[in-house]
Amino acid sequence: MEKFMIPAAEKILKGDKMLKSIDTDVFESLRTKNVDALIAAKNSGSRIIGMYCAYCPRELILAAGAIPIGLCGTVESAIPDAEKDLPRNLCPMVKSSYGLAVSDKCPYFALSDMVIGETTCDGKKKMFEIMESKNIKDVYVMHLPQMPDNNVSVDLWLSELRRLKDYLGKKFHVQITDAKLREAIHITNEEKRVLQKLLDLNQQQPVLISGMDMLKITYRIGFHPDRKEAIRLIEQVADGVNRAFPAGDLKTKRILLTGTPVGIGSEKVIKLVEESNALIVAQENCGGYKNVGLHIDENDPIDPLLLMARKYMKIPCSVMSPNNDRIDLIKKMIRDFHIDGVIDLTWQACHTYNLESYMVAKAVKDDMGLPFLHLETDYSQSDVETLRVRIEAFLEMIN
Numbered sequence: 036m037e038k039f040m041i042p043a044a045e046k047i048l049k050g051d052k053m054l055k056s057i058d059t060d061v062f063e064s065l066r067t068k069n070v071d072a073l074i075a076a077k078n079s080g081s082r083i084i085g086m087y088c089a090y091c092p093r094e095l096i097l098a099a100g101a102i103p104i105g106l107c108g109t110v111e112s113a114i115p116d117a118e119k120d121l122p123r124n125l126c127p128m129v130k131s132s133y134g135l136a137v138s139d140k141c142p143y144f145a146l147s148d149m150v151i152g153e154t155t156c157d158g159k160k161k162m163f164e165i166m167e168s169k170n171i172k173d174v175y176v177m178h179l180p181q182m183p184d185n186n187v188s189v190d191l192w193l194s195e196l197r198r199l200k201d202y203l204g205k206k207f208h209v210q211i212t213d214a215k216l217r218e219a220i221h222i223t224n225e226e227k228r229v230l231q232k233l234l235d236l237n238q239q240q241p242v243l244i245s246g247m248d249m250l251k252i253t254y255r256i257g258f259h260p261d262r263k264e265a266i267r268l269i270e271q272v273a274d275g276v277n278r279a280f281p282a283g284d285l286k287t288k289r290i291l292l293t294g295t296p297v298g299i300g301s302e303k304v305i306k307l308v309e310e311s312n313a314l315i316v317a318q319e320n321c322g323g324y325k326n327v328g329l330h331i332d333e334n335d336p337i338d339p340l341l342l343m344a345r346k347y348m349k350i351p352c353s354v355m356s357p358n359n360d361r362i363d364l365i366k367k368m369i370r371d372f373h374i375d376g377v378i379d380l381t382w383q384a385c386h387t388y389n390l391e392s393y394m395v396a397k398a399v400k401d402d403m404g405l406p407f408l409h410l411e412t413d414y415s416q417s418d419v420e421t422l423r424v425r426i427e428a429f430l431e432m433i434n
């Protein structure tokens with residue numbers, strides 16, 4: 036005779052996965068699949084271009100018929116290799132990115148035909164110089180203006196986009212036409228649209244997707260070689276979320292994480308918050324919400340490179356001065372995602388995010404009346420218990 040079970044108990048016995056609104060298994064396996072697909076694409080003649088920043092104009096890479104891949108280092112294991120050449124007192128993201136490149140431990144770097152860097156922060160721009168001197172890869176550096184959304188900056192960035200367009204055209208013997216750029220703009224717009232659709236699901240109460248699950252999806256999908264397929268996958272996940280199994284309940288504290296970017300390997304703050312029974316419902320950082328709302332008007336008939344220049348000069352990164360758009364975005368996210376408290380994460384030796392924390396704290400505490408916690412850390416596990424104590428004390432403060 037078949038054993039009778041209460042449906043809820045059956046779900047619990049089948050494992051945690053049954054209780055989640057979302058199945059992240061498909062994304063867990065993407066790392067290996069992505070590498071295999073990239074090798075196949077390269078063997079059939081595709082070019083691969085590595086990127087290190089949200090300012091990298093991926094539309095130009097797509098219009099050149101190449102595959103854009105993010106190469107920002109998020110793992111601690113690459114740092115000892117970096118510290119052979121770079122100072123220890125440097126942002127872990129810069130060190131990890133460099134370490135992965137010089138140690139040949141990153142398949143995505145190895146598969147790249149060239150990499151594009153930008154003069155965002157001092158650490159990155161000097162690291163690119165050293166990387167170039169190693170002659171391990173063609174390193175192309177773009178000069179980033181640092182006054183946002185201003186005509187002078189837009190003109191400067193436009194000239195940098197033109198310089199890159201010429202470079203890619205000559206290097207890969209391709210003609211980057213306006214039609215190809217417009218197609219690439221459309222793909223990039225679509226990607227932002229579906230990503231925002233997924234991230235916005237957490238505006239619901241209770242929260243549907245934990246910060247860790249969201250990170251697994253958004254991080255892994257970023258390495259997919261086929262952006263159209265990536266768009267389809269993200270939309271499928273967003274549409275398939277099972278609202279019957281939210282990640283928390285109505286009492287779960289809803290935390291906004293802002294600051295430096297986080298990836299798989301550097302997710303310790305997200306983990307600690309969620310191990311303390313709160314949830315990271317949204318992230319104002321690259322990889323999260325920082326630029327998902329920046330779309331280009333596909334019906335605007337002007338030079339597509341100018342449209343791109345205007346868009347990129349609106350990314351609210353702390354390397355911009357002033358960076359008022361970031362403060363406005365944080366306030367909007369606090370309202371839209373019903374946030375109870377804000378954690379501002381700074382990677383050690385990142386001066387721009389560290390300094391900008393003053394403005395963020397003022398906006399969160401004084402203007403929005405919410406608890407605020409600034410954490411400065413690196414990729415190591417050595418301070419995990421100290422961070423846990425600080426995070427638990429912060430969560431206690433939230434009513």
Ligand code: SF4
Pocket residue numbers: 087088089090155156295296321350352353354
């Ligand atoms: S935080 Fe700023 S510098 Fe870092 S990846 Fe994002 S846009 Fe680039």
Ligand code: SF4
Pocket residue numbers: 126127128129155156157158159295296354382384385386387388
């Ligand atoms: S986190 Fe800060 S220091 Fe590190 S790469 Fe980004 S802007 Fe530069």
